[in-house]
Amino acid sequence: MSRGYKGAAIVGTGMIAGVHAQAVRGAGATVRGVVASSPERGARVAAEWGIPWSYPQLEAALADESVDVVHICTPNGLHATQAEAALRAGKHVICEKPLATSVADAERLAAVAEETGRLLAVPFVYRYHPLVREIRARVRAGEFGAWQLLHGSYLQDWMLDADTTGWRVDPERGGPSRAFADIGSHWCDLVEWVAGVRFSEVSARLATTVPERPAGDAPGAPRTPVRTEDAAAVLLRTAEGVLGTLTVSQVSAGRKNRLWFELDGAGSSAVFDQEQPETVWLGTPEGARVLARDPGRGSPEQRRLATLPAGHPQGYADCFRAFVADAYAAADGGAPDGLPVAADGVRSARLVEAVLESSRSLAWTPVGKAADAMTMTAATATSATPKEYAV
Numbered sequence: 001m002s003r004g005y006k007g008a009a010i011v012g013t014g015m016i017a018g019v020h021a022q023a024v025r026g027a028g029a030t031v032r033g034v035v036a037s038s039p040e041r042g043a044r045v046a047a048e049w050g051i052p053w054s055y056p057q058l059e060a061a062l063a064d065e066s067v068d069v070v071h072i073c074t075p076n077g078l079h080a081t082q083a084e085a086a087l088r089a090g091k092h093v094i095c096e097k098p099l100a101t102s103v104a105d106a107e108r109l110a111a112v113a114e115e116t117g118r119l120l121a122v123p124f125v126y127r128y129h130p131l132v133r134e135i136r137a138r139v140r141a142g143e144f145g146a147w148q149l150l151h152g153s154y155l156q157d158w159m160l161d162a163d164t165t166g167w168r169v170d171p172e173r174g175g176p177s178r179a180f181a182d183i184g185s186h187w188c189d190l191v192e193w194v195a196g197v198r199f200s201e202v203s204a205r206l207a208t209t210v211p212e213r214p215a216g217d218a219p220g221a222p223r224t225p226v227r228t229e230d231a232a233a234v235l236l237r238t239a240e241g242v243l244g245t246l247t248v249s250q251v252s253a254g255r256k257n258r259l260w261f262e263l264d265g266a267g268s269s270a271v272f273d274q275e276q277p278e279t280v281w282l283g284t285p286e287g288a289r290v291l292a293r294d295p296g297r298g299s300p301e302q303r304r305l306a307t308l309p310a311g312h313p314q315g316y317a318d319c320f321r322a323f324v325a326d327a328y329a330a331a332d333g334g335a336p337d338g339l340p341v342a343a344d345g346v347r348s349a350r351l352v353e354a355v356l357e358s359s360r361s362l363a364w365t366p367v368g369k370a371a372d373a374m375t376m377t378a379a380t381a382t383s384a385t386p387k388e389y390a391v
């Protein structure tokens with residue numbers, strides 16, 4: 001990080017807020033304070049995390065001139081209002097995905113970022129695995145050839161227990177889509193970004209496999225019908241007719257965070273598994289090989305993000321630290337490659353909306369505007385700049 005964006009406020013004090021706090025420190029910046037759901041919780045968490053201050057509410061953080069960047073790490077339904085307030089207060093914002101729970105709100109936020117000239121970044125952090133960058137570099141060099149099929153899954157099991165509930169289950173607090181918006185959105189962002197494609201239409205079916213869950217966290221809370229999906233099966237198609245398939249589940253026993261994709265090209269294929277991020281599988285008709293992360297080999301972006309020697313595992317927290325460092329560099333006027341920003345959050349909201357619409361109509365459904373369907377083929381990839389991905 002170069003010039004002065006060193007002060008962060010973190011809004012929300014749950015799981016991902018803790019990851020943000022570590023990433024801010026890892027990126028060489030300072031967490032000035034946290035905003036929690038209550039001043040009491042804020043004070044407790046600040047003490048636990050070794051953070052000097054807890055703000056009684058968001059407005060106090062926004063009034064603090066030592067805060068340059070506000071990290072929004074709250075339940076989805078709060079993102080749009082809190083991020084907009086922070087942008088309008090002149091802060092740069094890192095807003096957790098989904099940027100908003102509707103396309104209209106996501107578009108409005110992107111417009112506010114544009115109007116205020118502040119950074120709005122969205123943590124699609126799987127882009128920051130060094131070997132993801134390696135695959136992308138090889139795509140851009142034309143190594144794989146024309147896409148034949150793009151497929152994969154994102155599987156978890158933490159919603160298998162019928163007693164598990166929380167704000168994600170409630171459409172008012174979490175948004176109308178759960179499994180797809182929560183994790184399917186990561187897969188789509190990653191595959192579109194790595195493969196250089198845009199899915200222009202989707203055909204989706206959603207399943208709620210656990211029909212009732214407790215209405216709240218309080219012990220003995222009555223059970224209520226679940227209105228968000230536990231699983232999704234999605235067919236995707238680019239404007240050029242390349243097919244994709246995606247299986248999303250939060251009810252697959254034994255699967256913890258298995259984001260997995262395979263990109264099959266006319267010449268060769270690539271496989272990435274988020275739970276085994278130190279290697280990728282590369283296949284050709286003659287045979288396959290496993291490539292290991294190595295800061296001494298491969299693409300410049302792989303080398304940049306490979307901060308440990310080969311064989312010394314890097315993982316999710318390293319991705320987050322690199323993402324935050326890049327976001328701060330962008331706030332400082334830099335242009336790091338592949339930083340997920342407002343346009344990517346809007347794009348994701350459009351995919352979520354199309355999946356929901358398709359699951360209702362049972363028909364192929366276009367994703368957002370026609371211009372959104374623009375794709376970048378391997379042949380044109382080398383001359384493309386990140387701006388060409390803009391929504």
Ligand SMILES: NC(=O)c1ccc[n+]([C@@H]2O[C@H](COP(=O)([O-])OP(=O)(O)OC[C@H]3O[C@@H](n4cnc5c(N)ncnc54)[C@H](O)[C@@H]3O)[C@@H](O)[C@H]2O)c1
Binds near residue numbers: 014015074097182
């Ligand atoms: N980018 C990623 O890889 C990634 C991973 C996990 C979660 N997330 C996103 O992060 C967000 C939070 O998820 P989580 O798993 O940390 O949830 P969580 O339930 O663990 O944390 C949410 C926190 O927000 C707090 N909160 C609620 N209302 C608040 C308010 N008005 N002001 C301040 N704090 C408030 C809650 O008390 C809780 O501590 C979600 O939007 C989720 O989609 C992103």
